[in-house]
Amino acid sequence: MIFLNLYLIFSPLFFVKHLKINDLSDLSKEEILKLSSSIYGKNIFTLRISKIKRELLNHSFIESVFIKKIYPDKIEIQIKKREPVARVGIFLVDEKGVLFKKKVKNMYLPKITGSSLKEKDRLRRIVKILKILSYTNFSKFLSCAEIKKKNLILYFKNFKVYLAEENPFSEIEKLLIILNHLNSLGKYNQIDLIDLRFKNLGVVRLKGGETFG
Secondary structure, eight states: OHHHHHHHHHOGGGBOOEEEESOOTTSOHHHHHHHHHTTTTSBTTTOOHHHHHHHHHTSTTEEEEEEEEETTTEEEEEEEEOOOOEEETTEEEOTTOOEEOOOOOSOOOOEEEETTTTOHHHHHHHHHHHHHHTTSTTGGGEEEEEEOSSEEEEEESSOEEEEESSOHHHHHHHHHHHHHHHHHTTOGGGEEEEEEEETTEEEEEETTSOEEO
């Protein structure tokens, strides 16, 4: 038994010679080298998977890590990165409301501002709203979302939308109906303001003063 244990620990057969990682695009050369040197040539039985996972998760843009040992000499690492939904100051934020840093090139993201950014539940709520809107054709005109004391405001290219705090997701459904309807009438570019803070009622004001609800 002792001989077997020594064989498993010291035999070159079980030294890691192959490392496969699905995505390294956001790690620096130094970080990749450090990660590789902590795995290559190490005994696959004594290799501490939890330590490697912990070090990778120190990067705020990594959401989860799955590491698999493939005997006798291979390690596979699956990294899942956070997908940015918006910008909050110098940070990005994902759909769960987690702030992180990551280099983002050629990606348009709306900003989130306001005096209530520290309220995590409200931040998560506005992020989910922006995520829903990102699947629509109107998202490219959305520049900013502001968290006010009692309501939420979405700033599109030429107009703004007020949302109540109670049930903003049902209001987003109403908003999309209104936007699609006005777009079909050729009046989308005439929108000045949409107020959805009133129960079962949406108020629309067009440029020039015409109001209906």
